[in-house]
Amino acid sequence: MRIFHLSAECYPVAKVGGLADVVGALPKYQNLAGLQAAVVMPYYNRKFVKENVFDTVFQGATLLGTRRLYFEILKEQTDKLGFELFLVRIPGLLDREEIYSYPDETEQFVAFQIAFLDWISFSQQSPDLIHCHDHHSGLIPFLLYHSKLYTRLANTPTIFTIHNGQYHGAFGWDKLSYLPEIDLSKTGLLDWAGGINPLAAAVKCCWRYTTVSPTYLQELTINSNGLEYLFYMERAKGVGIINGIDTDIWNPKTDPMIASNFSVLQVSKGKQANKEALCSRFNLAPDKPLVSFIGRLVIEKGADLLATAIEQSFNEHPGQFNFLLLGAGEKETEIELLQLKAFYPDWFHVFIGYDEALAHLVYAGSDFLLMPSRVEPCGLNQLYALRYGTMPMVRTTGGLKDTVIDFGDEGGYGIRYNDASVEDICEAVSRALVLFNNTKHLQSLRKIMMALDFSWDRSSKEYINLYKSLNPII
Numbered sequence: 001m002r003i004f005h006l007s008a009e010c011y012p013v014a015k016v017g018g019l020a021d022v023v024g025a026l027p028k029y030q031n032l033a034g035l036q037a038a039v040v041m042p043y044y045n046r047k048f049v050k051e052n053v054f055d056t057v058f059q060g061a062t063l064l065g066t067r068r069l070y071f072e073i074l075k076e077q078t079d080k081l082g083f084e085l086f087l088v089r090i091p092g093l094l095d096r097e098e099i100y101s102y103p104d105e106t107e108q109f110v111a112f113q114i115a116f117l118d119w120i121s122f123s124q125q126s127p128d129l130i131h132c133h134d135h136h137s138g139l140i141p142f143l144l145y146h147s148k149l150y151t152r153l154a155n156t157p158t159i160f161t162i163h164n165g166q167y168h169g170a171f172g173w174d175k176l177s178y179l180p181e182i183d184l185s186k187t188g189l190l191d192w193a194g195g196i197n198p199l200a201a202a203v204k205c206c207w208r209y210t211t212v213s214p215t216y217l218q219e220l221t222i223n224s225n226g227l228e229y230l231f232y233m234e235r236a237k238g239v240g241i242i243n244g245i246d247t248d249i250w251n252p253k254t255d256p257m258i259a260s261n262f263s264v265l266q267v268s269k270g271k272q273a274n275k276e277a278l279c280s281r282f283n284l285a286p287d288k289p290l291v292s293f294i295g296r297l298v299i300e301k302g303a304d305l306l307a308t309a310i311e312q313s314f315n316e317h318p319g320q321f322n323f324l325l326l327g328a329g330e331k332e333t334e335i336e337l338l339q340l341k342a343f344y345p346d347w348f349h350v351f352i353g354y355d356e357a358l359a360h361l362v363y364a365g366s367d368f369l370l371m372p373s374r375v376e377p378c379g380l381n382q383l384y385a386l387r388y389g390t391m392p393m394v395r396t397t398g399g400l401k402d403t404v405i406d407f408g409d410e411g412g413y414g415i416r417y418n419d420a421s422v423e424d425i426c427e428a429v430s431r432a433l434v435l436f437n438n439t440k441h442l443q444s445l446r447k448i449m450m451a452l453d454f455s456w457d458r459s460s461k462e463y464i465n466l467y468k469s470l471n472p473i474i
């Protein structure tokens with residue numbers, strides 16, 4: 001019943017986006033359902049690591065090409081996250097502050113994977129299943145099944161979850177020597193478009209791959225940054241399971257990061273109190289509708305459209321709403337947004353940076369949350385927004401399509417549009433403003449939103465059923 005989740009991120013240890021939220025919650029819910037799920041991730045020199053006590057449970061040495069690496073496996077002493085947390089620490093490689101973007105990222109993540117396999121292999125552990133997340137752990141299925149070093153583990157089922165099919169972690173064949181004693185007749189399994197592609201290798205070698213919504217599973221065959229044909233060919237192995245949210249953390253009744261806690265019974269009062277706190281922090285008028293955006297400022301999120309769309313909406317509805325933006329990413333987009341703020345200081349505020357507590361307050365205090373994503377495998381923001389009675393305004397794609405129904409349709413509670421375009425965003429804003437003036441209708445929709453169940457209770461069962469289909473012991 002022992003499952004290892006491998007990931008580059010895990011909330012609250014290290015987070016860039018939704019991957020962290022999923023890996024910080026899914027194992028906890030699996031353990032509540034009777035499994036023994038643990039998380040293994042690289043060591044980062046960050047707040048959580050500094051503030052918690054870890055035991056060294058293993059020390060070893062391994063090779064990355066000709067480079068000898070000493071590593072240790074640290075375990076958080078109390079299992080306070082609801083699962084065992086293991087960190088792979090490699091001095092000089094995996095002991096830094098940031099999660100991504102180092103020039104030797106390939107070396108970092110390959111070493112992470114080898115150290116993990118060496119650890120479980122030398123310490124004679126026999127997990128019942130290994131669950132890898134995104135390309136950072138994508139070489140594990142290949143190495144398990146095609147390296148002499150790990151033959152003892154070669155019957156272990158592997159599941160690979162794709163949170164983002166745009167990033168593959170590809171590197172050149174000149175680095176093949178990083179991989180330990182592999183069967184050279186199998187190197188084709190590592191290859192895609194003339195390079196070693198960890199995402200492609202994982203899809204080819206894992207027992208099953210999953211992605212985080214049924215619609216995104218289909219979309220991978222038409223938009224996955226060059227892997228479309230592979231996803232088409234391997235489609236029989238694919239499963240779409242929508243993410244859940246951690247309702248212990250994302251709960252407006254108890255959330256310590258918001259200004260005023262509220263339940264569905266006092267939704268208008270509660271949201272207004274949070275809106276006032278939020279608006280006073282950013283000098284915006286709290287009586288106007290507040291539309292917000294939270295997220296990475298990258299092309300997949302449609303962030304490049306925001307400045308133009310917000311300005312056009314201000315021109316169409318001058319002084320009729322405010323817009324608040326929390327995010328960081330592409331420098332060009334950040335600059336454009338900061339310039340917009342200089343032009344519309346009373347209606348628009350942008351906070352460039354990452355601020356977990358502020359994000360909670362934005363979900364609680366906003367009326368609408370805009371998500372014009374070009375690609376959205378699942379999206380968690382819309383699920384958090386719904387839980388806090390904030391109406392998501394989403395492009396019909398990926399997980400957004402699977403979780404939001406337009407309020408104009410039967411059983412609907414959100415706003416949906418088809419294109420990641422300035423026109424569609426402006427149209428969505430216009431609809432939101434009309435709805436805002438129909439207080440009764442908006443109130444009844446907020447009650448529907450808050451009653452929706454996107455908890456992990458449901459989604460984690462789907463993963464457990466999948467595990468069981470691969471290993472009846474589980």
Ligand code: ADP
Pocket residue numbers: 016017018019021294295296326327328353354355356359378379380381382
């Ligand atoms: P992705 O993983 O693609 O970035 P998701 O919607 O799955 O998108 O998850 C994004 C997560 O990151 C959410 O928890 C969201 O609140 C958080 N987030 C994104 N940007 C910021 C930011 N600038 N400050 C605080 N939280 C952020």
Ligand code: GLC
Pocket residue numbers: 017018019022163164212243376377378379380399
């Ligand atoms: C990725 C996706 C996002 C998803 C998250 C968690 O970062 O971009 O849509 O919600 O992973 O699965």
